[in-house]
Every structure is written in C-alpha cells, then in structure tokens.
Amino acid sequence: MxxxxxxxxxxxxxxxxxxxxxxxxxxxxxxxxxxxxxxxxxxxxxxxxxxxxxxxxxxxxxxxxxxxxxxxxxxVAYIPEQVTLYGTLSGLENLRFFAGLALGHELPRERLLALMTEVGLDHAAADKRVSMYSKGMRQKVWIAVALAKQAxxxxxxxxxxxxxxxxxxxxxxxxxxxxxxxxxxxxxxxxxxxxxxxxxxxxxxxxxxxxxxxxxxxxxxxxxxxxxxxxxxx
Ligand SMILES: Nc1ncnc2c1ncn2[C@@H]1O[C@H](COP(=O)(O)OP(=O)(O)OP(=O)(O)O)[C@@H](O)[C@H]1O
Missing domain, CATH: 3.40.50.300 (P-loop containing nucleotide triphosphate hydrolases)
Structure with a gap:
C-alpha cells in the first residue's frame, strides 16, 4: 500500500x-x-x-x-504533529468541514455523530468548541476525517x-x-x-x-x- x-x-x-x-x-x-x-x-x-x-x-x-x-x-490521510482545526467551531463542525473537503460532499449529521462516537468523542464532546479540546481529542477528529474518507x-x-x-x-x-x-x-x-x-x-x-x-x-x-x-x- x-x-x-x-x-x-x-x-x-x-x-x-x-x-x-x-x-x-x-x-x-x-x-x-x-x-x-x-x-x-x-x-x-x-x-x-x-x-x-x-x-x-x-x-x-x-x-x-x-x-x-x-x-x-x-x-491517504495525514495527521501532523501540530493538529490544527478551527478553534471557534465544534469538533462536529470541523469534521463536517474537513470530511466535506475530502469527499467533495457534506455528510449528514447522524453519520458525522456516528464517526465521532467511533473515535471516542461522545455527543457532548462533539458539540464543544475545539478551543476546549485536548491534543488527544483534536487527533481523534482527524482520525474521524480519515474514517469518513475511507483512507x-x-x-x-x-x-x-x-x-x-x-x-x-x-x-x-x-x-x-x-x-x-x-x-x-x-x-x-x-x-x-x-x-x-x-x-x-x-x-x-x-x-x-x-x-x-x-x-x-x-x-x-x-x-x-x-x-x-x-x-x-x-
Ligand atoms: N528544506 C531542507 N533543507 C535542507 N535540509 C533539510 C531540509 N529539510 C530537512 N533537512 C535535513 O534533512 C535531515 C532529515 O530531516 P528530518 O526532518 O526528516 O528528520 P527527522 O528524523 O524527522 O527529525 P525529528 O525527529 O527532529 O523530527 C536533517 O538533517 C535536516 O536538517
């Protein structure tokens, strides 16, 4: 591969x-x-x-x-050392944006929430602003993007x-x-x-x-x- x-x-x-x-x-x-x-x-x-x-x-x-x-x-999906996301958006909104960019179309909220759950971010975490996230949580969003993309x-x-x-x-x-x-x-x-x-x-x-x-x-x-x-x- x-x-x-x-x-x-x-x-x-x-x-x-x-x-x-x-x-x-x-x-x-x-x-x-x-x-x-x-x-x-x-x-x-x-x-x-x-x-x-x-x-x-x-x-x-x-x-x-x-x-x-x-x-x-x-x-391929890439997770750099400095995990950058939009701090003023929620984890879910970041996933919607970056998965949308990768796929060329937007995923429905239920699918985005399912991806967040799959990487260990529950609904409350998914709706929090990313500026409140730890590095581990930000990485999980990027793993969710990779899953959405089926990298x-x-x-x-x-x-x-x-x-x-x-x-x-x-x-x-x-x-x-x-x-x-x-x-x-x-x-x-x-x-x-x-x-x-x-x-x-x-x-x-x-x-x-x-x-x-x-x-x-x-x-x-x-x-x-x-x-x-x-x-x-x-
Ligand atoms: N743009 C560049 N111009 C000149 N030398 C470079 C450039 N980029 C990397 N190098 C050199 O290439 C070598 C390998 O660098 P690289 O960044 O791949 O190391 P690394 O194993 O990832 O190190 P680290 O653990 O510090 O991240 C180093 O000697 C570095 O100085």
Whole structure:
C-alpha cells in the first residue's frame, strides 16, 4: 500500500534520505524511529508529495505519488504533529468541514455523530468548541476525517508527543482498529514505549538510512531501548 523504492532526498551535498526501501501493507502499523534529523519527517513528506524525491520512487496503492499527486492523495490521510482545526467551531463542525473537503460532499449529521462516537468523542464532546479540546481529542477528529474518507493509508508524524499515557493508549487503540480494518499505518515517533505497544513493524533510521527492521513477535522480544541506543552510539 505504501511503497518506497531506492527513495533518496538530497539538499545540496546533504543526504536527508538515502536509498530507502519500504513496503507497508494494509494492516501494518509501521513505526519509524530515529534521532532528530534521521530522515523520518522527510519520508512522510515524500509520501505526501510535499517534497519531490531526488532519486527513487514513492507509491501509494500502486500509484506513483510524484506522477499522480491528486489521485494518490485520495487514498491517504495525514495527521501532523501540530493538529490544527478551527478553534471557534465544534469538533462536529470541523469534521463536517474537513470530511466535506475530502469527499467533495457534506455528510449528514447522524453519520458525522456516528464517526465521532467511533473515535471516542461522545455527543457532548462533539458539540464543544475545539478551543476546549485536548491534543488527544483534536487527533481523534482527524482520525474521524480519515474514517469518513475511507483512507487506505494513514501517515502520522509524532502522534503521541504531548499526550498523557491514557490518551496515548487510547490513540494506540484507534490505530490498531484502523489497521484491523486493513488500513496501512506509517508513523514516526520518539516514543519507544508507544512503538513497542502498538507497532506490528519497527524501523530504526540513522542519518537517512534504515539501519534496523523488526517484525511481529520480534518487537515484543527485543529490548528496543538498548537496540536503539546501540545504533545511535555506533
Ligand atoms: N528544506 C531542507 N533543507 C535542507 N535540509 C533539510 C531540509 N529539510 C530537512 N533537512 C535535513 O534533512 C535531515 C532529515 O530531516 P528530518 O526532518 O526528516 O528528520 P527527522 O528524523 O524527522 O527529525 P525529528 O525527529 O527532529 O523530527 C536533517 O538533517 C535536516 O536538517
């Protein structure tokens, strides 16, 4: 669903991403770890076509992102680290607006409320102004937009930064439910605990290169912190 082949991004002489190969399938929750500047956000930005690759290619659902930017956007939903919504509107009104933009038509109130309930925002919360929302609640609205859009892939940049442990656990549940429905999830994080609890696959990046890949049961059996530090010190 999300595929990078030989994906490289250079800024002048600096290589931000160096020949990355990734193949993330529906149902995967792929957590990309790495120090500041390792190339995680660059990877997400390439999938979103915010920047163009220097070499290599990026595909979403078998379609090249650079050649077909509009078509590929339809299959993907993105939740940035700073979750922006209109503060003076309610959560429900924000969902109506952003889901409407994504779909090209407005959804009825009952459907919007059902989506809000699905992500854990009850009717009282749905009708509150977003300026009263926590970061976790704002993220839920964006997950609801992704559900409304029936996105096949979900991209997230540092989703648990600034979330308390309860909100982070709730967020992990939402990601797992999306993956169970066949969505491919790619998330960057500095939160090793979140990665260990949530990921079905983990990649560790260092200076633009993928230096470690873990899958399934390996993740639970590995001391992720020691492995991570070992790579950072090497
Ligand atoms: N527009 C740009 N011009 C020049 N260099 C850039 C640009 N954008 C990113 N870089 C460089 O590319 C490298 C990778 O950056 P990136 O933002 O992908 O790192 P990251 O792993 O997401 O880090 P963080 O954990 O801090 O978010 C860094 O060395 C960064 O300075």
């Amino acid at each position: 999300l595929r990078a082949s030989g994906l490289t991004k250079r800024y002048g002489a600096h290589t931000a991403l160096d020949r990355l190969d990734l193949d993330i399938r529906g149902g995967d929750i792929y957590c990309l770890l790495g120090a500041n500047g390792a190339g995680k956000t660059t990877t997400i930005n390439l999938f979103l076509n915010f920047i163009a690759p220097t070499e290599g290619s990026v595909e979403i659902n078998g379609t090249d992102v650079t050649r077909h930017p509009v078509a590929t956007k339809q299959d 096949k892939a979900l991209l997230l940049d540092e989703p648990t930064s600034g979330l308390d442990p309860h909100a982070a656990a709730e967020f992990s549940d939402l990601l797992r439910r999306a993956a169970d429905r066949g969505v491919a999830v790619l998330t960057t994080t500095h939160d090793l605990f979140h990665a260990q609890q949530t990921a079905t696959r983990v990649g560790i990046m260092k200076r633009g290169r993928l230096v470690e890949s873990l899958e399934g049961a390996q993740i639970g059996q590995t001391d992720l912190q020691s492995l991570y530090l070992q790579h950072m010190r090497a």
